[in-house]
Amino acid sequence: MTNICCSNCFNPKRDSFHHFIKQHGVINNNLCPYCKSTDGIKIDAKVLGGFIKTGIDRAYDECEEGEDKLSVFEILNDRVILFEWENHEERKLTHDLFEGTQDEDIDAKRYCLKLESIGDDEEQYRIWRNFEHDCKYFNRFFDLTPRGEGNSNKRTEMLEKIYESCLKNLKEEIEPGTELFRARVIDSKFKRGRDYDLDEVSIGPADKSNSQAGRMNPEGINYFYVAEDEATALKEGRLRANERVLIGRFNTIKKLTVIDWTKANIYEKAVDIFSPKYSPSMAVYQDFLRRFAIEVGKPNETAKNIEYVATQLVAEYVRGHGFDGIKYDSAVGNGFDVVFFYGPEIEKENNDFNTIPDYTDIAKLTDVREFKIKIEYFLEP
Numbered sequence: 155m156t157n158i159c160c161s162n163c164f165n166p167k168r169d170s171f172h173h174f175i176k177q178h179g180v181i182n183n184n185l186c187p188y189c190k191s192t193d194g195i196k197i198d199a200k201v202l203g204g205f206i207k208t209g210i211d212r213a214y215d216e217c218e219e220g221e222d223k224l225s226v227f228e229i230l231n232d233r234v235i236l237f238e239w240e241n242h243e244e245r246k247l248t249h250d251l252f253e254g255t256q257d258e259d260i261d262a263k264r265y266c267l268k269l270e271s272i273g274d275d276e277e278q279y280r281i282w283r284n285f286e287h288d289c290k291y292f293n294r295f296f297d298l299t300p301r302g303e304g305n306s307n308k309r310t311e312m313l314e315k316i317y318e319s320c321l322k323n324l325k326e327e328i329e330p331g332t333e334l335f336r337a338r339v340i341d342s343k344f345k346r347g348r349d350y351d352l353d354e355v356s357i358g359p360a361d362k363s364n365s366q367a368g369r370m371n372p373e374g375i376n377y378f379y380v381a382e383d384e385a386t387a388l389k390e391g392r393l394r395a396n397e398r399v400l401i402g403r404f405n406t407i408k409k410l411t412v413i414d415w416t417k418a419n420i421y422e423k424a425v426d427i428f429s430p431k432y433s434p435s436m437a438v439y440q441d442f443l444r445r446f447a448i449e450v451g452k453p454n455e456t457a458k459n460i461e462y463v464a465t466q467l468v469a470e471y472v473r474g475h476g477f478d479g480i481k482y483d484s485a486v487g488n489g490f491d492v493v494f495f496y497g498p499e500i501e502k503e504n505n506d507f508n509t510i511p512d513y514t515d516i517a518k519l520t521d522v523r524e525f526k527i528k529i530e531y532f533l534e535p
C-alpha cells in the first residue's frame with residue numbers, strides 16, 4: 155500500500171527539502187491523511203523517505219558505540235526540525251516514510267553526527283559539547299590557566315575559531331537615535347517620591363550593591379539590558395496582574411557595534427542535511443550557536459547562578475573583542491533584546507578603580523512612565 159503525504163506536513167523553511175517535493179510530487183485537492191490539508195503538493199512517502207535517508211547519510215554515520223546516538227525520529231524532529239508545527243502526526247508519518255526499510259524502527263538509536271576528519275574535528279566537537287559542563291564544573295576561568303594544560307586552553311582556541319568563522323560575520327551596527335526599552339517592576343511597598351522617581355536612577359541598571367547574576371553578567375557586574383519594543387520589555391519582566399511597572403524609553407547616542415545572535419541562522423544552509431553544500435564543521439559551530447541562543451533566552455528567575463556561567467563567559471569573550479553588546483531573540487516576546495556591556499552611573503569618587511563604562515555614555519533616557527498591569531500585558535496608565 156502506498157502512503158501519500160504532502161508539502162504542508164513539513165517545516166516551510168526547509169528549502170532544499172521542498173524543492174525536492176516540487177520536483178517529484180503532484181498537485182491535486184485530495185485530503186492529506188497526516189496534516190489534513192488539501193492544497194499541499196502530494197508525494198509518495200517512500201519516495202520522500204529515500205530522499206530523507208540520503209540527507210541523513212550525508213550528516214550522520216551509523217555507529218555501534220558512542221554517547222550521542224540518535225534515532226531517525228530524533229534527527230528529523232529535534233535536529234532538523236522537519237515537521238510543520240501544526241502537524242501532530244509526525245511520528246506516524248516518520249514511520250511511514252521508512253516503512254519496510256532498515257530504519258522502520260524510528261526510535262532505534264543508531265546514528266552519530268559525522269565529522270569531517272577523525273581527530274581534529276572530533277576533538278572540536280567534543281570540546282563544544284562539553285563547553286557548558288566544563289565552564290560550570292571543571293575550569294571556569296580558562297583565561298588564567300597556563301597554555302598546554304587540559305581542556306581549558308582548547309576552549310580559548312575554540313572560541314577563537316568560532317569567532318573567526320562565525321561570530322565575526324554576525325557583527326551589526328546600531329545607529330545613533332535607536333529607541334530601546336526597559337521595564338522594571340516596582341516593589342508593592344514602594345511609594346513614588348519616597349522610594350523611587352520617574353528618573354534614571356529608578357530605571358537604569360542597578361548599582362553594584364544590588365547586583366544579581368544574569369544570563370550575560372556575573373553577580374557584581376551589572377549590564378544594561380534593553381528590549382526592541384515596550385511589549386518585549388514587559389514580557390521580559392514576567393509581570394503579574396496588579397503589579398506596577400516603570401517603562402523607560404532610551405535613545406542611543408552613538409554608533410554601537412554588537413554581535414547579532416538573531417542572525418545565527420545564516421548558517422542554516424551549511425547545516426541543511428538535504429543540501430549538497432552541507433558542511434560537518436559548520437554543523438558543529440551551528441549546534442553551539444543554536445544552544446547558546448536557547449540558553450540566553452531562558453527565564454532568569456528559575457535558574458541558579460551556576461546555570462549562567464557558560465553564557466557569561468561567551469559574553470565576556472565578545473566584550474574582550476571590543477564589542478558594545480550582544481543582540482538576541484527574546485524567548486518570551488516577539489522582538490529582540492540587547493545586552494550592552496555598560497553599567498550604572500559611576501560614582502565620581504571611585505575613579506581609581508576599573509569600572510564598567512557608564513550606560514549614560516551610550517544612551518539617553520527620553521521617557522519614563524508608570525503603569526499598573528491590569529490583565530496580563532494589557533496596560534492601564
Ligand SMILES: [Zn+2]
Pocket residue numbers: 159160161162163186187188189190191194
Ligand atoms: Zn500533509
